[in-house]
Amino acid sequence: MFDRILDFLSSLGLTGVFAGVFLEAVGLPFPGSVLVLFAGFLAKQGEFNIVLAWLISLLGYLFGSFSAFMIGRHIGEAFIKKWLRYIKLTPKRIDKAQELLQKSAPLYIVGGRFLPTIGNITPYVAGISGISIVKFLVYDMVHAILWLTIFLGAGAAIGSRWQWIIDSPWFTWIAVGGSVFLFVYLCREFLPLTRHK
Numbered sequence: 001m002f003d004r005i006l007d008f009l010s011s012l013g014l015t016g017v018f019a020g021v022f023l024e025a026v027g028l029p030f031p032g033s034v035l036v037l038f039a040g041f042l043a044k045q046g047e048f049n050i051v052l053a054w055l056i057s058l059l060g061y062l063f064g065s066f067s068a069f070m071i072g073r074h075i076g077e078a079f080i081k082k083w084l085r086y087i088k089l090t091p092k093r094i095d096k097a098q099e100l101l102q103k104s105a106p107l108y109i110v111g112g113r114f115l116p117t118i119g120n121i122t123p124y125v126a127g128i129s130g131i132s133i134v135k136f137l138v139y140d141m142v143h144a145i146l147w148l149t150i151f152l153g154a155g156a157a158i159g160s161r162w163q164w165i166i167d168s169p170w171f172t173w174i175a176v177g178g179s180v181f182l183f184v185y186l187c188r189e190f191l192p193l194t195r196h197k
Contacts, residue, residue, distance in 0.1 A: 040155020
């Protein structure tokens with residue numbers, strides 16, 4: 001099963017990595033961190049050049065963030081509220097996020113992107129808030145560099161010790177736990193959409 005997943009991700013290539021990271025950065029409920037982790041793993045197996053994977057992921061992330069920022073800036077809060085069921089945005093959450101951003105834009109943009117659901121709405125809120133695009137991109141790039149380095153590095157570290165990990169008696173339990181976690185995450189992200197339809 002795991003080999004099939006790796007084969008599929010390998011067949012997507014760096015174009016698939018770019019697309020997946022773009023979707024994550026736009027704020028859609030897509031497990032971009034998992035994809036980047038697998039990209040690091042595959043890079044260690046010789047499927048990708050890890051530096052190229054990092055650069056393409058960074059490009060995808062910045063394009064996605066910039067797109068979300070521009071939607072917030074030019075289309076505005078009314079549009080986002082209309083589509084709130086897709087990005088889990090409520091008026092109360094918008095107000096709270098804007099308040100946090102006003103207190104500390106670097107902390108909100110760099111740190112907030114690491115938090116589930118808050119990270120999804122960060123670029124939209126930044127766009128609505130009126131912060132300059134240059135400041136946003138600088139803070140967002142800091143986050144992207146940290147995020148990509150952590151997850152690509154973790155994937156590469158796993159890839160270098162893969163045989164030892166797969167032979168470990170704990171591997172099955174970790175795999176089951178990871179699958180349950182992913183299932184719960186996907187249910188939380190996608191089931192609310194069906195309830196609002």
